[in-house]
Amino acid sequence: MSSPNQIVFFDTTLRDGEQSPGCTMHHDEKLRMAHQLADLGVDVLEAGFAIASQGDSDSIRMIAREVRGPRIASLARCKREDIEAAARSIEPAEKARIHTFLASSDLHLEAKLKITRPEALHQAAESVRLARTFADDVEFSAEDATRTDPDFLVEIVTVAVQAGATTINIPDTVGYTTPDEYAATFRMLFAKVPGIVGPNGRDNVILSTHCHNDLGMAVANTLAGIQAGARQAECTINGVGERAGNAALEEIAAALMVRRDKLPYTNNIKLNQLFPTSQMLAEFISFGCSPNKAVVGANAFAHESGIHQHGMMANPLTYEIMTPESVGVPATNMVLGKHSGRRLLEQRLTELGHSLTRTQLDDVYHRFTELADRKKSIYDQDLLGLLQSDKSSVTTH
Ligand SMILES: CC(=O)SCCNC(=O)CCNC(=O)[C@H](O)C(C)(C)COP(=O)(O)OP(=O)(O)OC[C@H]1O[C@@H](n2cnc3c(N)ncnc32)[C@H](O)[C@@H]1OP(=O)(O)O
Numbered sequence: 043m044s045s046p047n048q049i050v051f052f053d054t055t056l057r058d059g060e061q062s063p064g065c066t067m068h069h070d071e072k073l074r075m076a077h078q079l080a081d082l083g084v085d086v087l088e089a090g091f092a093i094a095s096q097g098d099s100d101s102i103r104m105i106a107r108e109v110r111g112p113r114i115a116s117l118a119r120c121k122r123e124d125i126e127a128a129a130r131s132i133e134p135a136e137k138a139r140i141h142t143f144l145a146s147s148d149l150h151l152e153a154k155l156k157i158t159r160p161e162a163l164h165q166a167a168e169s170v171r172l173a174r175t176f177a178d179d180v181e182f183s184a185e186d187a188t189r190t191d192p193d194f195l196v197e198i199v200t201v202a203v204q205a206g207a208t209t210i211n212i213p214d215t216v217g218y219t220t221p222d223e224y225a226a227t228f229r230m231l232f233a234k235v236p237g238i239v240g241p242n243g244r245d246n247v248i249l250s251t252h253c254h255n256d257l258g259m260a261v262a263n264t265l266a267g268i269q270a271g272a273r274q275a276e277c278t279i280n281g282v283g284e285r286a287g288n289a290a291l292e293e294i295a296a297a298l299m300v301r302r303d304k305l306p307y308t309n310n311i312k313l314n315q316l317f318p319t320s321q322m323l324a325e326f327i328s329f330g331c332s333p334n335k336a337v338v339g340a341n342a343f344a345h346e347s348g349i350h351q352h353g354m355m356a357n358p359l360t361y362e363i364m365t366p367e368s369v370g371v372p373a374t375n376m377v378l379g380k381h382s383g384r385r386l387l388e389q390r391l392t393e394l395g396h397s398l399t400r401t402q403l404d405d406v407y408h409r410f411t412e413l414a415d416r417k418k419s420i421y422d423q424d425l426l427g428l429l430q431s432d433k434s435s436v437t438t439h
Pocket residue numbers: 058061091093094095118119120121143144145154155185215284
């Protein structure tokens with residue numbers, strides 16, 4: 043039995059991630075990505091939405107046949123044909139899940155699905171029951187949960203639990219909620235929905251987070267949900283996903299490592315696989331992550347300013363809260379540029395075989411700052427060029 047503080051990482055890069063523009067992946071790319079996600083240690087891998095297309099259904103089936111380790115899931119609307127297609131696609135998996143969803147906010151029920159609340163309750167319960175005839179492990183998501191009337195959210199979650207859902211997901215579908223509000227929603231569900239907590243005080247049903255990043259709070263909301271008792275985090279590599287994306291897996295995993303003092307939860311993620319996984323996704327889709335992306339961006343462990351470089355040379359803890367190696371990034375990158383000081387310049391010149399007196403260093407540094415003001419990137423040959431203007435006085439070793 044897993045510990046009550048164990049977090050299930052549910053990766054939806056291949057489903058919610060793929061849904062966003064520029065993220066379409068071919069069959070073989072999805073399979074390679076799925077193997078990499080298994081190596082990363084995700085617990086549940088949502089491989090696609092089987093009813094969406096023959097290609098999606100084939101990819102899920104291939105992943106279910108070939109990838110071992112994670113539980114393989116397919117999404118399904120609350121419709122018989124979706125659930126049957128999901129069941130067929132995950133059938134070869136060692137461990138499988140059907141993930142069925144129905145919107146619960148009045149806005150979605152009235153404007154989009156054109157059904158009443160009682161009809162939604164019936165459709166959710168029937169769908170979970172049908173899914174349970176194909177799989178022991180069934181997740182129900184109340185789409186747009188965070189804009190749902192709280193009393194109705196309790197009702198729809200209650201019928202899904204009674205119908206046999208083993209995981210209940212509370213999606214912040216449009217990235218609308220705030221950490222305190224999201225945490226309060228989980229506390230309310232624990233308090234009001236019968237059957238989530240078993241007689242032994244442990245959860246019978248896992249509550250799950252699924253956060254979008256429309257207001258830049260997806261990871262903060264996910265962590266708030268975990269602190270309020272959620273034990274599954276739905277997320278994607280590089281935070282890809284609908285619109286502004288989903289909660290980024292690498293950020294959640296790194297936060298759980300770096301702040302284990304405040305977030306004392308265990309998980310199966312192999313942190314040193316974060317960067318390789320991020321790189322692989324960037325290779326397959328049409329964009330990489332921005333340089334300032336937390337944990338895996340090109341600048342996440344890069345330092346250009348002199349005061350920071352000085353601190354880093356004294357002790358990397360001054361400006362890095364985790365080592366690059368711990369998340370699979372090869373090394374810290376000290377960049378010589380407009381904001382650098384003498385210390386890094388001197389070190390770089392020493393590496394190039396030139397040792398300078400303090401006066402020489404001052405002189406070269408002066409010319410370096412003039413050059414750096416004009417030039418965006420400084421290369422070794424630029425530094426050597428600076429020395430040549432003062433060749434007589436610099437010792438080469
Ligand atoms: C929040 C989320 O991320 S939800 C997942 C979103 N992902 C996707 O939509 C990607 C895959 N989607 C697709 O390939 C297509 O939309 C399909 C195959 C699922 C459906 O295609 P179509 O039948 O042409 O319908 P279309 O996409 O235009 O409209 C959606 C239909 O699903 C219905 N629907 C939406 N959500 C649900 C639900 N949870 N349960 C039941 N029906 C639903 C809508 O009412 C609408 O039905 P209607 O066609 O009878 O009016």
